[in-house]
Amino acid sequence: MRIKKWAVIALFCGIFLTGCSKQTASKEASNSSNKSSQSSKSSVKKTSKASSSSAKAVKLDAAKLTPQESGSLITLYCADRFGGEWSNLLQAGQNGSLTITLHKTSDYEFKQPGSGYAYEAAASGQTGTTYYTLSGSTFYFYQGVKVAGSGSFLGQATKQEMADYIVKKGQLAEFKQLAKKVEIVDKSGQTQRLSEGRSGYFTIPAEIQGTWYSASNYDGETTHSKYVFGQSTIFIQDDKYDTKGTTTTLYTRLSDFKMPLPPTEKQMDRVKGWGLGHLYQQDGLNYMNVMGWYQTAGSGTSFAVHTENIAGNNVQILVCASGARPWVDGIAYRSQAMAEKMQDQHFDDLHYRDDE
Known part of the structure; x- marks a missing residue:
């Protein structure tokens, strides 16, 4: 069968156009692939830059x-x-x-x-x-x-x-x-x-520092006391026995210090107003103990901050104790009004001297 010339031309053109179409698609696919690759590389670069930026952000500026x-x-x-x-x-x-x-x-x-x-x-x-x-x-x-x-x-x-x-x-x-x-x-x-065996100043725990008040009944009369704790000092004053108040400065002691036994009167005068401070735990309380610098008998005085529920509120109190256990001698509060209100109040979870 003879094929007409226009049909051959049409067939040729069809094959050519089909080829062109395939080449165009191939080029587009290639271009798309290249763009995707470039986009991917760009993304990697951006990620790398972001990572680098993140690493730089971690820098700690010492000047600030x-x-x-x-x-x-x-x-x-x-x-x-x-x-x-x-x-x-x-x-x-x-x-x-x-x-x-x-x-x-x-x-x-x-x-x-x-x-x-x-x-x-x-x-x-x-x-x-x-x-x-x-x-x-x-x-x-x-x-x-x-x-x-x-x-x-x-x-x-x-x-x-x-x-x-x-x-x-x-x-x-x-x-x-x-x-x-x-x-x-x-x-x-x-x-x-420092002298006389002092190695430095004793730092009073932050929770104890500040002013506390107490009110206690002795022989039918109420005695008001004030305790002021600094970083290394204790000032105690009351309105009956020590109206001017007494200040004690707390120190730590050299481990190799040999205490004079007994100390001379001159040595005792020199250490007047000095106290030896240390911390310990007893009955679930964190106590700060204070003893005289040359004290060899007795257990000194101990202080600890404790929380009690008073009228439905959690209130911090200062436990003042002494003795070997130690036993509670009194309670101080952050305000004079609270001390007056709670005068000689006993708390069930504390151990008082008159409980023994």
Whole structure:
């Protein structure tokens, strides 16, 4: 059969057009694939940039840290870099709290005395052996420090170097948590060249600090007392026996101190107004005990903050106790009005001397 010329032409054109159509589709598919690939590469680049940006965002700006955050930073850095006493300090801080106390560097003999201050890092209520000084932008670290001593020099670093270090170690969460537990105390105006076996000032727990009032009936008369607790001092006054009030300054004692037995009258006069403070737990209460500096008999006086439910409200009270157990002698309150209202009130969960 003969095929007409126009049919051949039409057939040829059809094949050609079909081929063109396939090539066009192939090119479009190829272009689409290339665009997809380029889009994917672009996405990877963007993700990479985002990741890089995220990494940069983690940077800790040391210049913007608060004093508490700086104390946390230094403790974490030194514990990881040097271990030893700094590591023990970190553990104590994580389980409780830390106190950074400022002293005069002139009271010490550090290798790098720094510019004005010696910073004592210690578990709250304790005397520290870990210190640091600052000169310009560089911190110098020590351990094994005694009052008026030098200790062992460990190393040095700038605050930004320490910040970069803990970020690299992934310790930001620990840093933030520890910073909440740091207290700053300035004792740079007080001399640290202590005598008679004193190793430093005893820090009264924060929950006890402040003013408390009590009212008790003795021989048919009500006696009002006031207790004022500072960082290391206790002022006690009443309106019957000690109207002017008495102040006691609390210290910690050197472990190798040999107490004079018996102390001379001159020695007793020299330590008048000094107290030895320490913390202990008894009957579920966290007590602070105070004894005379040369006291060898008796158990001293103990104080603890406790919460009682009074008229449907949780109220903090100050338990004042003495003796070996110890036994409760009285209760103080944050206001004079509450003390008057609750005069000589006994609480069932406390152990009073007249209960025995």
